[in-house]
Amino acid sequence: MGYVEAGGYDRDMNYIDDRVVEHPEGGREWPVEAGRYRLVGSRACPWAHRAIITRRLVGLDVGPDAGPGGTGPAPLSQGLCGPTHDWKSWTFDLDVDSVDPVLGVVRLRDCYLHRYADYPKGITVPALVEVNSKAVVTNDFRSMVTDLATQWAPLHRSGAPDLYPAELREEIDAMVDLNFRTVNNGVYRCGFAGDQASYEDAFAVLFARLDELEEHLATRRYLVGEHVTLADVYLFVTLVRFDHVYHGHFKCNRNRIAEMPNLWGYLRDLFQTPGIGDTVNLDHIKQHYYRVHADINPTGVVAVGPDPAAFYTPHDRERLGGTPFWNAAGNAEAPAAPRPEDIRDGDEAGAFA
Structure with a gap:
């Protein structure tokens, strides 16, 4: 989130900049697929809060085929970290035994290390994590949120608003x-x-x-x-x-x-x-x-x-x-x-x- 430093504050904007898109063209693009990814965020963090709101508004918590009351599996499931963390990582202390029930990890840091064994940067939310590999796909909140509103459109709920006309x-x-x-x-x-x-x-x-x-x-x-x-x-x-x-x-x-x-x-x-x-x-x-x-x-x-x-x-x-x-x-x-x-x-x- 940042620390007091001499002079002006300079936010580190270097992220894992892969994208999840409807029609990937190789490289660092991954396919939109229901159930494949988990959005990990925190109610505390404003950058994660953007993704949490967007997921909810476009209905990636229920999808296009939801039954009455939004039943059925979410196209994009959501994990929520607690409000506090140490220097190592955000943690899942809101869940039973402090373990994310889908990813099976205690610290979000584990998912970053599953992607890069020597990941050198800060552990940030939001993060899109591939469920099977438990590896972070992207933590770039800028492209991630826009993609949730646009590239994920085939999995939006019926009646979802267009947030980016x-x-x-x-x-x-x-x-x-x-x-x-x-x-x-x-x-x-x-x-x-x-x-x-x-x-x-x-x-x-x-x-x-x-x-x-x-x-x-x-x-x-x-x-x-x-x-x-x-x-x-x-x-x-x-x-x-x-x-x-x-x-x-x-x-x-x-x-x-x-x-x-x-x-x-x-x-x-x-x-x-x-x-x-x-x-x-x-x-x-x-x-x-x-x-x-x-x-x-x-x-x-x-x-x-x-x-x-x-x-x-x-x-x-x-x-x-x-x-x-x-x-x-x-x-x-x-x-x-x-x-x-x-x-x-x-x-x-x-x-x-």
């Missing part, structure tokens, strides 16, 4: 890139800055962009177009953590998102959308940041507030038009309730039941 991709990509540099990674540039000047520079960039987004969302319900896209998914995972973690822990404290009316309404709108807010676990989020980042919070004391009930208050964003879900077939609809095996204690899914 072809006619909006250029605009979505531009929005995603700018928000990544200034907001998604911007909060980390504040939190892990190693000197005052670097922190103040990151702080200024972050809040300048939040001010732009506040203005942008004054007259439109979503970031791009009239429906939820990947641009919204990617911004949501940062905004939902902002007041609970980044405001205090990362010193992003000019103001809270709750003090920015348009962003706050937008955040509550997304949070209350099925398939988005029900993937949130605020306890996991706070446990992770406040306990794992010992260089920032050496006492390990975890903040109590804010009250998550605020996420459920009316947002009045419907007045701006648009609807949450869209696809070209005209049958887009919200996902059903999450599968029981995908729910962990503290998930907001219980509040949506």
Whole structure:
């Protein structure tokens, strides 16, 4: 996740960049295949949270042939690590005997070593793991999430939304890139800055962009177009953590998102959308940041507030038009309730039941 370092924070963006695609052409491309892979993530990590939400919205937890209530095997199963980890790896301490029930491993690190015996880099989530070999296929969250929304389309549920419409991709990509540099990674540039000047520079960039987004969302319900896209998914995972973690822990404290009316309404709108807010676990989020980042919070004391009930208050964003879900077939609809095996204690899914 990052550590305090001298000067500005520089995120390592070198990943296992294989892809799982509908029509692989050899090399480092793998075929989309139901049941072959397992998505390993954590409710705590925003980069993994992107993949968790996308899997849920497009229905890779139920697939195109699901029976009533979403029964049947998931085309892409999901493993969830606990909120804390040591320097070696994320662990499956939420499961019985701390063993992932499908992969049979205690540490995600084992799956990286099954792929590369001398894997030298950090063990990150999300990771797509091939079930039979127990080897990581890719941990590149950038291409992975886009591919889940597009390349995995043959395994999407009936009525799945199009989160990356072809006619909006250029605009979505531009929005995603700018928000990544200034907001998604911007909060980390504040939190892990190693000197005052670097922190103040990151702080200024972050809040300048939040001010732009506040203005942008004054007259439109979503970031791009009239429906939820990947641009919204990617911004949501940062905004939902902002007041609970980044405001205090990362010193992003000019103001809270709750003090920015348009962003706050937008955040509550997304949070209350099925398939988005029900993937949130605020306890996991706070446990992770406040306990794992010992260089920032050496006492390990975890903040109590804010009250998550605020996420459920009316947002009045419907007045701006648009609807949450869209696809070209005209049958887009919200996902059903999450599968029981995908729910962990503290998930907001219980509040949506």
